[in-house]
Amino acid sequence: MFNETVLKEINDIRVKYPDRRSALLPSLYIAQREFGWLSHEAMLCVSKTLNLPEAEVRGTASFYAMFKNKPVGRHVIQLCTNVSCMILGAEKLVDFIGNKYGVQPGGISQDGRFSLVIMECIGACGTAPAMLVDTDFYDSLTEKRIEEILEGYK
Numbered sequence: 001m002f003n004e005t006v007l008k009e010i011n012d013i014r015v016k017y018p019d020r021r022s023a024l025l026p027s028l029y030i031a032q033r034e035f036g037w038l039s040h041e042a043m044l045c046v047s048k049t050l051n052l053p054e055a056e057v058r059g060t061a062s063f064y065a066m067f068k069n070k071p072v073g074r075h076v077i078q079l080c081t082n083v084s085c086m087i088l089g090a091e092k093l094v095d096f097i098g099n100k101y102g103v104q105p106g107g108i109s110q111d112g113r114f115s116l117v118i119m120e121c122i123g124a125c126g127t128a129p130a131m132l133v134d135t136d137f138y139d140s141l142t143e144k145r146i147e148e149i150l151e152g153y154k
């Protein structure tokens, strides 16, 4: 179950809305932050805390790509390979990340440091290629720049 601090955080969100279902998305974010991903147990905690059916919590969590339904590395790299990024070399960057950090798309590096997720456009086509690391945004990527950026994530 959530600790008292997290329960208070979710309850503070819940009281802002007339319908407790409106607090579901922010509560799922909190659960993912606390557990690292949305396991069955994590979704059960959200269900009990908001007094919502498990099926509704699971259905909502499984609809959105930003919610992780399996364990992830300590840091999640979300690299765009859509058209603008692809034209500017994103697929080579996928290979670079795979070779340098030992993580393939959809996987976790052996040391548990990184997960790599291939994304559709993340809205930075003008400064492609682009990626997110956890919630941090980076653009104008090169192999050297990625290496410098990822050194900051241990």
Ligand code: FES
Residues within 6 Å of the ligand: 080, 081, 082, 083, 084, 085, 086, 120, 121, 122, 123, 124, 125, 128, 129, 130
């Ligand atoms: S195509 Fe990569 S950010 Fe738009």
